[in-house]
Amino acid sequence: MEVFAVEGLPEVRPGDDVAGLVAERADLRDGDVLCVASTVVSKAAGRQADLDEYTAGEQARRIAEAIEAVAGERKDPRFAQAVIDESEEVLTEAPFVLAVTRFGHITVNAGIDRSNVPGADLLLLPEDPTGSAERLRADIREQTGADVAVIVTDTSGRPFRLGQRGVALGWAGIPAARDWRGEHDREGRELSATVQAVVDELAAAGNLVTGEGAGGTPVAVVRGFDFGDHAGSDSLYREEDSDIVREALREWSL
Template sequence: MEVFAVEGLPEVRRGDSVAELVAERADLQDGDVVCVASTIVSKAAGRQADLADFPASERAERIADGIADIAGEEKDPRFAQAVIEASEEILTEAPFILAVTRFGHITVNAGIDRSNVPGADLLLLPEDPTDCAERIRAGLAEHLGVDVAVIVTDTSGRPFRLGQRGVALGWAGIPAARDWRGESDREGRELGATVQAVVDELAAAGNLVTGEGAGGTPVAVVRGFDFGDHAGSDELYRPEDKDVVRDALREWSHVRD
């Protein structure tokens, strides 16, 4: 399997076609997996915003004050308000804001970015990353005549571990997971629990070559990945009624209040 970054992409602006920009610079082949950073998808969709767009509510003021007390430095309540408005639910208010986005992803600050946003204070995640992936995939097929998969990615922290890694927010042309249940291990024992989140693993592989910071390479291509003869699933986000961690965080937050 080969993973490489797409070089030479310009600064993406509102109204740009991500598919067209990639098609002009990448020699894609059928079966490639194109990992596209959510930052450029959001920029093309005009998801930039200013802090002034989010007058702080009482809740935002309380959240900012609580985090400031822990961190020992002042926090802008308007940022907390932006997170509130971008979220379906706030799971924790301190020591950081852990939010459920409206498309199901759970992440710190609802994934709102404050770096590499020319002309604005904030960059919000795409409203519907899977729809974005589908449209980019269709655009690449139109421009290059290729059948590829597309994953819209972001970087996210990990419970119980230091550091961040790439994760999938939306995907098209590939199942989210490879389901090994019902298959056998080397001893002939039937697997009953193994479901491999391949879109997350591919997003992480792409992130190794796109990098962070000022690299300016927000698109990676994974070539030679073989899904294999396995059942596929598009379930990636754990159902709320089976999410014991989410329930524990709600209970913890309730006790703190």
């Protein structure tokens, strides 16, 4: 398997054809997996905003005050309002805002970015990352003839571990997970709980070569990945009724 970055991509702006920009710079082949950072998907879709567009409500002001009291960090209440507006639910308010996005991803500050946003204060996550992945896949096929899979990625922390790693927000042309349940290990024991989050693992592999910060590039190609003869699943986000961490956070915040 190979993983390589697509070099030479320009700064993406609202209305840009991301598929076209990638197709001009990468010799894509059938079976490739294209890992595209959510930042460029959002920029092309015009998902940029200024703090002046938001009027902080009571919850936003309370969040800003709580963060300052607990973490000693001043948080603009308008930023807190942007996070609330992009969220289905706020799970924690301090020392940071942990929020459920409208498409099911749980992350700090609803994934809103304040870096590398030319001409604006904020960059919001794509409204529908899987829909974006499906459109990119169709556009790539139309422009190049290549049948690729597409994963819209972001970087995110993980409980109990330091640091960020690539994760999948949306995907098309590939199942989200390999389902090993019902298969057997080397000792012949039947597997009952193993589901492998393939799109997250591919997003993390892509992130190794795209990099972070000013020197990074937002698109990577994974070539030669074989999903294998396993059952596939499109489930990635844990259902609420089986999410004991989310339930515990709700109880803790009461």
